[in-house]
Amino acid sequence: MDKQSYNHGTGRRKTAVAQVRLVAGNGAIIVNGTPYEERFNRFVHRDAILKPLVVTETQAKYSVMVNVNGGGVTGQSGAIAHGIARALVEADENLKLPLRKAGLLTRDARAKERKKPGLKRARKAPQYTKR
Numbered sequence: 001m002d003k004q005s006y007n008h009g010t011g012r013r014k015t016a017v018a019q020v021r022l023v024a025g026n027g028a029i030i031v032n033g034t035p036y037e038e039r040f041n042r043f044v045h046r047d048a049i050l051k052p053l054v055v056t057e058t059q060a061k062y063s064v065m066v067n068v069n070g071g072g073v074t075g076q077s078g079a080i081a082h083g084i085a086r087a088l089v090e091a092d093e094n095l096k097l098p099l100r101k102a103g104l105l106t107r108d109a110r111a112k113e114r115k116k117p118g119l120k121r122a123r124k125a126p127q128y129t130k131r
Contacts, residue, residue, distance in 0.1 A: 007091040011083025016071030020083030025063025045077035052085040055102045
């Protein structure tokens with residue numbers, strides 16, 4: 001593929017990183033070589049992936065090819081949505097405002113907090129015993 005035939009976007013969420021290629025096509029979404037319906041069983045994750053295309057009304061205009069690694073299913077679906085949104089802005093600058101209003105261009109920085117010494121988890125303290 002030459003440089004002009006697709007638009008690229010990188011999306012991140014938790015520890016997942018998605019590299020998205022947006023190509024003029026029929027609306028197929030391929031994630032790591034398989035259709036996204038096979039990889040993501042829950043409708044919540046499917047809706048998250050489709051949200052940038054639904055907001056901009058470009059479902060049938062583009063086909064999406066994604067390489068995603070790291071994280072779990074929720075992180076990967078969020079990373080794919082972020083990457084698709086970035087690629088759509090690269091393809092058409094006029095789509096930036098609706099995607100920004102939907103909150104799809106902002107990277108979701110929430111991640112697991114590290115465990116602290118003396119605690120059981122990040123914030124859970126061991127049970128206090130008086131005697």
